[in-house]
Amino acid sequence: MSNTTIEIREIQPEDNPQIEAVIREVFIEYGLPLVGTAYADQETPQMFESYIGQKEVYYVVVMDGIVEGGGGLKPLHGMEDEVFEIQKMYFSNRLRGKGFGKQLFETCLAKGKSLGFSRAYLETIPVLKEAIHIYESNGFKHLKGPLGSTGHFNCGIWMEKKL
Template identity: 35%
Template structure:
């Protein structure tokens, strides 16, 4: 497995990945999510203002996941578009990606990480809670999300 910064050439495969993962949970790409629009404009849409976005590939170069961080304010970064293909879950890819997001946020001065997700993504919720995120529904920004989390980095 490898983790690398996303490029413009990754956009079609990323849209396919995110569309497939959302469909597993009864959701559709592009319906009510501003961050779906950001995915179409990668990498600039996520890397402006100190953010970053990565893709996860298997040893053969197949795209298995993605995720990144974007600045919300001077002290807060948001984990965005963190998705893993079903075949990649439970293999440590999500933890490595989340750790990379956190390390990047710390390196650019973040004091807090936030994220939102849906209740049905039980594996993701276990990952976030295991990494020290605490439930805080005030962090819900996405119209299709039902759970918010935060993690203080100080």
């Protein structure tokens, strides 16, 4: 692993096919619901174009020149002034367990705070226990139901953190 190069950077147009493949790969690997989740989102095939608005950004994790994961943030629909949502944080099995999920998650939290948001929100699926552990260890608290209007009716876990 000593010759491996890892970079976390903002997404570029040419990254779209690779990050889409990673997202879809994770859904298949874990047997996650394909409807009512990021898998079916219209923005998944065009991630660069989906994160070019104000107060939003998507990062990719590149290992040896290949996009192996990513995650981003956007203002939460319906609560845009105060809450941002951490979105589409997925990592290939080649990248998991190396600390980059935690690093990218912390990058997103810092970016949201720097953009003036007072709260961070996320939705996830119960089987993604490694991700939930990262969220809890970063001070996220479980909610009884969703915030805003994400359209992800199949997630089942909603979490929030005051910044």
